[in-house]
Amino acid sequence: MPQAQNLIRGWRIWTVPVVFLLGALYMGVRLFQLQVLDETKMATRVVNNITRTDQILPNRGVIRDARGFLLAGDAQAADLYMDKGQKNDTDLHTLADLLGPVLAESPDDLYTRIRGVTGTNTLLLARRLDSEAASRVRQLRNTWPVVEGSVWLDQQPRRDYPNGNFAAHILGFTDYDNQGQYGVEQFYDDKLAGTPGFVTAERDSHMIPLPVGDSSQKSAMDGADLDLTVDSAVQYMAERELDNTLKQTGAQKGMILIADPYTGAIIALATAPRFDPNHFTDIGQDGWGLYKNPAVSDVYEPGSTFKVLTMAAAIDGGAVTPDTTFNCAGVVNAYGTLIHNSTQTAHGVESMKEGLARSCNIAIDYAATSLGEKKFYQYVQAFGIGKATGIDLAGEGRGILHLPGDDAYSPINLYTNGFGQGVSVTPVQLVAAISAVANGGLLMKPYVVSTVSRNGQPIQVNKPTVVRRVISADTAAQVRGMLAWAVDTTDAGKLAKVPGYSTAAKTGTAQIAGANGTYEADGLGGTIASVVGFAPVDHPKFIMLVRLDRPTSSTFGGETASPAFGRLAAQLFQYWKVPPDQPVH
Amino acid sequence: MALRIAVPNYPLDPPAAADVEAAPSAGERRARLESYLALDPAFRFLIALALVTAISLLYLGQASSVTELNYAVQSQSALHTKLIHEQQDLQLQIAHAQALPQIARTAGTRLGMVPVGKAFRYLSVPAEVQVASPVDTQAGLAAGSR
Numbered sequence: 001m002p003q004a005q006n007l008i009r010g011w012r013i014w015t016v017p018v019v020f021l022l023g024a025l026y027m028g029v030r031l032f033q034l035q036v037l038d039e040t041k042m043a044t045r046v047v048n049n050i051t052r053t054d055q056i057l058p059n060r061g062v063i064r065d066a067r068g069f070l071l072a073g074d075a076q077a078a079d080l081y082m083d084k085g086q087k088n089d090t091d092l093h094t095l096a097d098l099l100g101p102v103l104a105e106s107p108d109d110l111y112t113r114i115r116g117v118t119g120t121n122t123l124l125l126a127r128r129l130d131s132e133a134a135s136r137v138r139q140l141r142n143t144w145p146v147v148e149g150s151v152w153l154d155q156q157p158r159r160d161y162p163n164g165n166f167a168a169h170i171l172g173f174t175d176y177d178n179q180g181q182y183g184v185e186q187f188y189d190d191k192l193a194g195t196p197g198f199v200t201a202e203r204d205s206h207m208i209p210l211p212v213g214d215s216s217q218k219s220a221m222d223g224a225d226l227d228l229t230v231d232s233a234v235q236y237m238a239e240r241e242l243d244n245t246l247k248q249t250g251a252q253k254g255m256i257l258i259a260d261p262y263t264g265a266i267i268a269l270a271t272a273p274r275f276d277p278n279h280f281t282d283i284g285q286d287g288w289g290l291y292k293n294p295a296v297s298d299v300y301e302p303g304s305t306f307k308v309l310t311m312a313a314a315i316d317g318g319a320v321t322p323d324t325t326f327n328c329a330g331v332v333n334a335y336g337t338l339i340h341n342s343t344q345t346a347h348g349v350e351s352m353k354e355g356l357a358r359s360c361n362i363a364i365d366y367a368a369t370s371l372g373e374k375k376f377y378q379y380v381q382a383f384g385i386g387k388a389t390g391i392d393l394a395g396e397g398r399g400i401l402h403l404p405g406d407d408a409y410s411p412i413n414l415y416t417n418g419f420g421q422g423v424s425v426t427p428v429q430l431v432a433a434i435s436a437v438a439n440g441g442l443l444m445k446p447y448v449v450s451t452v453s454r455n456g457q458p459i460q461v462n463k464p465t466v467v468r469r470v471i472s473a474d475t476a477a478q479v480r481g482m483l484a485w486a487v488d489t490t491d492a493g494k495l496a497k498v499p500g501y502s503t504a505a506k507t508g509t510a511q512i513a514g515a516n517g518t519y520e521a522d523g524l525g526g527t528i529a530s531v532v533g534f535a536p537v538d539h540p541k542f543i544m545l546v547r548l549d550r551p552t553s554s555t556f557g558g559e560t561a562s563p564a565f566g567r568l569a570a571q572l573f574q575y576w577k578v579p580p581d582q583p584v585h
Numbered sequence: 586m587a588l589r590i591a592v593p594n595y596p597l598d599p600p601a602a603a604d605v606e607a608a609p610s611a612g613e614r615r616a617r618l619e620s621y622l623a624l625d626p627a628f629r630f631l632i633a634l635a636l637v638t639a640i641s642l643l644y645l646g647q648a649s650s651v652t653e654l655n656y657a658v659q660s661q662s663a664l665h666t667k668l669i670h671e672q673q674d675l676q677l678q679i680a681h682a683q684a685l686p687q688i689a690r691t692a693g694t695r696l697g698m699v700p701v702g703k704a705f706r707y708l709s710v711p712a713e714v715q716v717a718s719p720v721d722t723q724a725g726l727a728a729g730s731r
């Protein structure tokens with residue numbers, strides 16, 4: 001037995017070291033594998049675990065008006081997220097009761113919304129909460145464990161437009177991805193947005209970069225600031241006048257465009273209806289079309305306002321002079337189609353000056369046909385019709401102009417185009433074209449941004465750009481004189497007149513193109529009424545286009561748009577302290 | 586026979602070559618120097634330990650100083666960002682207060698102001714006032730304001 005006991009004892013004695021030895025061997029092999037063979041993989045895994053790349057968001061540039069007032073800037077906001085996983089019904093009710101008032105939503109609706117989300121436990125409860133609401137959420141997180149355990153905020157910038165819907169179509173807006181949409185926000189998005197930076201670093205438990213770890217960093221470059229040519233005071237006056245005019249005339253929508261005829265700078269662009277870029281999703285029944293800038297995207301037949309260009313072309317081409325006379329029979333036969341005056345009246349012998357003042361279609365056709373088809377369309381193209389102006393606003397259209405040789409062209413077009421039918425323009429095109437008459441014959445490129453700057457240093461300066469000379473200074477002066485005479489001698493013109501100031505203007509009443517190439521009935525609510533003019537005549541301070549869509553108080557531009565022109569012009573003269581150039585009676 | 590004076594310890598005759606102790610060579614001198622530096626191994630270990638400790642402490646001090654500064658930089662950077670955001674918010678508050686629609690609303694509702702409209706008339710200005718220079722006008726205004 002002692003021998004057997006010795007054997008057992010010896011076996012036990014050897015077993016323990018062998019087990020330890022094997023264990024040590026295994027650990028050694030495993031360590032060798034991990035630290036030598038898999039060294040690269042393991043090291044990478046460690047680095048990946050503690051290394052994180054954070055994007056550094058740049059500040060989007062601000063937008064200021066011509067006087068330096070802030071029109072758009074970034075405010076601090078936060079997206080509100082919630083994890084509803086492992087939350088029972090009572091918790092969800094509690095959360096809805098607590099968060100509902102913060103989100104301006106009834107607790108019942110919020111509860112239903114939370115319950116309605118399926119397929120994921122993480123849901124976005126609200127986008128771009130303002131700082132006040134975000135602060136209330138933080139208070140709730142500090143007070144209620146159920147909120148702290150399921151709700152969190154993600155800091156995000158939110159574009160703030162302090163003036164609400166003011167100048168909305170010029171500014172545009174930024175969407176939830178902070179991308180510019182419409183207006184200058186879209187056109188200058190690459191400059192406004194800036195360039196994001198990043199920090200890649202090994203971090204501690206608070207995600208603060210370790211000072212001795214590997215790191216790389218690229219600073220964000222903030223977006224550039226925009227200074228507009230728009231004057232807020234003029235913009236405000238124009239919007240106020242437009243809103244009042246829409247109420248008075250019953251027009252569905254309208255716009256007023258004011259520019260400097262010598263530089264092409266847009267001073268104001270009032271539109272109605274307009275949207276609030278702070279709440280760009282609240283567009284009601286108007287739909288996405290509300291975002292479109294009517295000044296650059298809407299094409300329409302300008303009607304009689306186009307006669308200014310036809311007359312300028314005919315005089316500059318040497319076909320007629322303001323005093324050239326002809327016999328207006330009230331109708332003209334154009335290749336078998338009878339074209340009448342809108343009033344169906346014959347004016348008899350009249351001069352071009354009288355014809356323009358009376359808005360006589362037959363006189364204009366006489367001027368256009370005297371000039372000839374080829375020259376007429378050369379001038380029309382030189383005035384920029386049928387081609388985008390290149391204004392720095394998103395979504396500009398180029399209008400519709402059928403030229404001889406086009407499939408859609410008919411020789412009758414010369415007659416109808418002469419008085420603004422069968423040709424479509426954008427408001428900004430028309431203003432640019434008639435500015436050439438106002439400024440002495442130069443077509444200027446319109447623009448709304450004067451300077452793009454970063455940290456106060458200009459990086460792009462938009463200076464007045466002459467596109468081309470269209471008519472001579474002498475022709476421009478003659479047409480200005482004809483328009484001023486029209487304002488002084490006609491009832492429609494007098495409504496646009498401001499006592500003490502010479503004014504040149506031309507009204508227009510255009511039918512609205514309908515389906516199948518026909519026109520809608522041109523009764524009340526079936527026309528586009530407009531007036532375009534400038535003042536003072538010899539050295540215009542501004543050019544203004546007032547356009548009203550479907551007015552119901554009257555169909556005529558002279559009775560609906562002209563009074564608005566006159567009222568607004570009076571305010572502009574006062575604001576700019578323009579001295580009167582005529583005696584006040 | 587010459588006189589000899591005995592001087593103690595002064596060898597009258599040159600010493601024999603065997604009696605002269607040879608000067609130590611350079612190699613011997615180096616060997617003796619090493620013997621001066623020869624330390625106890627424990628003492629050597631302690632000195633090495635002290636050096637390593639000192640260097641480690643120095644590194645630790647530097648590293649902690651860098652870390653501290655890094656946190657300070659992070660904190661300042663966060664503060665900088667916060668101040669920029671505050672500045673943006675303040676600019677927006679100013680812009681809200683300066684917004685013309687807001688001013689018009691305040692003028693109408695709080696101050697009871699109404700648009701002038703057509704409720705005005707032109708005044709005839711005497712000729713002598715018309716020719717008054719701006720300087721005179723300013724002076725007049727200044728005097729009136731007293």
